[in-house]
Amino acid sequence: MSDKIKMQLQCPMPDLDYDIITLGHGSGGKLTNRLLEKTVFEVFNNDEINTRHDGALLKMNGNIVFSTDSFVVSPIFFPGGDIGELAVNGTVNDVAMCGGIPKYLSLSFIIEEGMKMKDFWNVLIGVKYACDKAGVQIVTGDTKVVERGKGDKIFINTTGIGELHPNADIRLERVKKGDKIIVSGNIATHGISILSVRRGLEFESDIESDTCNLNHTVITLLNEFGQDIHLMRDPTRGGVASTLNELSRDSQMGFDLKECAMPIDGQVASACEMLGLDPLYVANEGVFIAIVKASRADQILNKLRTLEFGNNSAIIGEVVDDHPGKVIIESKIGGKRVVHMAVGEQLPRIC
């Protein structure tokens, strides 16, 4: 039995008087209070949330990392995860990408009137499950309800704060010629898992989203390799192609990639081919890119392969100075092409 299913069984939904969320649950009055007392305050019972104030009072030291994301993924439950887990992991990972050790999250809901209470509860359990795995706490939040047809079940914002890892020095300026580009796991998995259950497009597959918390893995790397990790970024919306394009443009360095080195699950690769999608542009939620010092790259890779979520990691390319701002990939048969940034929307509402 998976840990998440165990948690669902340990946390049966309380009696909430209503089967669906109503506008009144967003009023700030008695209905809001009752809902929160029996759900959010019960599930995320901690000293901060128990003060019942409009904000949390936290003790932090020194440099703080601060990051926000709103999540609008559709459908809200998908193979391998749900919008609650995604919302926690997404922000935890953004904090980690900046070299932060994520500690606290805020949690804000925009719910569409008529959302099933059971679904709301399951989203909360998803949030709780992901928080426990990442070792972060929900310390403050907000709940709004909009009329039917003015939202889509539930949107979630999480904002995270963490302390900067003492060894971290993650900056665009640190990207240097010769640096190696590592990807921490199989690419394109999240996007394809969502597509497999998208209305009108469903196809049979066992592909599960890679959504996960990368903070423990990143912290272990920073502990051991610290300043030899020059930059990190998680290639979510727009995939590896868009993220590397941004980094190459902003650092004014060129990136040379090798297609044959790109780790991808066979079933995901087939699905991409069937759907006519380039996996470089498909969203990931449990993968990061690290640009690291060349002389340490093999050691970093070897370590990463022993860590949680890192067993498929690979060196996919290197930093060069001859085509600043451009990402170029060498295909499996040796041809070279420019990898552009995605222009418009390939897969809306993927996260």
Next chain:
Amino acid sequence: MSDKIKMQLQCPMPDLDYDIITLGHGSGGKLTNRLLEKTVFEVFNNDEINTRHDGALLKMNGNIVFSTDSFVVSPIFFPGGDIGELAVNGTVNDVAMCGGIPKYLSLSFIIEEGMKMKDFWNVLIGVKYACDKAGVQIVTGDTKVVERGKGDKIFINTTGIGELHPNADIRLERVKKGDKIIVSGNIATHGISILSVRRGLEFESDIESDTCNLNHTVITLLNEFGQDIHLMRDPTRGGVASTLNELSRDSQMGFDLKECAMPIDGQVASACEMLGLDPLYVANEGVFIAIVKASRADQILNKLRTLEFGNNSAIIGEVVDDHPGKVIIESKIGGKRVVHMAVGEQLPRIC
């Protein structure tokens, strides 16, 4: 000419290639980048946002206040403000209510496909205007786009962090018998201003929302009266009635109010009467409640009346111990009644 209009004139909308927001603007690719470069990054140009990372790196000292709110107000432009201003002021005020000195905000948009670019720009100017007034910076953010009919123009989440004021000790446990209850300004103004432009309910009035940043006022009070301010809270959704009910329940003290002491603008009072609304339940966005030491209440009130947004402040009641958890109001003609918490939704999407 108002400062906001001056700012609108100083910041003409750049050429954004599109008249409306499309799904592609939320893709994480080229369209997203172009939009953000020409709007958000241009308007909120600062060192943190210029790192173009997924989060911000901030130097903070000691105790930190952290608060979040999502804003779904409809319509997004209303007399006296807009959703952008409201989103900044709301979170700035929540941080201030906890005794924090607001410093940094995150800014996250969920935009409905088809939103006019001009409206998006004007919302951004609203955010900028309110940030400048409050003296806070937008340091990180996120932009998502959902399909037509799955959102409503724009929803905004802001999450704020600030440093705890050294004199602040704002806690439920500090509320004591005899403490005076102060409200910092006229009540019910925001709710009525929104209603006056609500589709199907429009009525002629000059009533403007009271949305404003209360942080400077609160900081001045904390500088001078510090620990004699026992609790603060801004009575937004659910109005003064719901906020006082929460505080009374959570502190297990009773509150006695005097209706004749409640400050309210004449036009707002008439509108409430016309619409059959009790002003105690109507939302405020520029007012706070302070529960203060009795012996200092007059001094605090006198000071507050000299401060920005405080000229209509009044002592509206006091803390008692004979009906714990209950709020009782004495009417203008001397009768007493219990003020309950609002049950459901009086005015949806007021903030």
